[in-house]
Amino acid sequence: MFPRKTILIYLFTILVCFNSLPANSADIQHFYPENQKLYDQYPWAATYYYGWSCDGRLLRITKFGFHRWPEHIQSLELAYTLNEDNILRRFFSPIVGVVQLTGNAVVRHDHNIHHTIYEFDPYIAFRWANLPWNHYVNTSFAIGEGVSYATSYITLEQKEGEYTKRLMNYLMFEATFAHPAYPRLQLVARIHHRSGVYGLYHAKNAGSNAIGLGVKYLFD
DSSP: OOOHHHHHHHHHHHHHHHHHSOSOOHHHHTTSOOTTHHHHHSOEEEEEEEEEEEESOHHHHHTTOOEEEEEEEEEEEEEEEOOTTOHHHHHHTTTOSEEEEEEEEEEEEETTTTEEEEEEEEEEEEEEOOOTTTTTSEEEEEEEEEEEEESSOOHHHHHHOTTOOSEEEEEEEEEEEEOTTSTTEEEEEEEEEEEOTTTTTSOTTOEEEEEEEEEEEEEO
């Protein structure tokens, strides 16, 4: 099974970091807008995260019922928040508060074959940031949908399905957390998912998943 002790260590470290920040942050928080307005004032976001590939279906991943696959990923990402007048953002409002265009570059290192694979994932992210507890922990949840291209066949996907492809569908689930006094610097927890969407990409049920932690920084 995936080392849950490692996850607990990360979570404990996060709590310590939050508690070490000033408890009374009203003066500092005054300079930052709240909820989705934060992403409008700072529309650019840079993200780095480190992830572990997992042997299991996406539904099992969400229930923590999976085994670690001997592969890790590292990712750099740049996202841009569409302004409030954008036709795409207006179309999804008020269901989704924030819509982002995102480009993700991933390096995969397979420990079985000692092979490095590069992956590129352009996608659209839909983010919910208007949450009632943001004055305690600034939080957002996001779902991303796009395409994913890998420079070589991924061994985990070959294990899951015989007819894997380099070009597949990309799906992302993310949660971010930040201290209300410093909402531009965020902790990221993410599920990184590639799949053939039941034959849509002519890859049948081939797919791969990774879970990771990282940091995100908002800027203008």
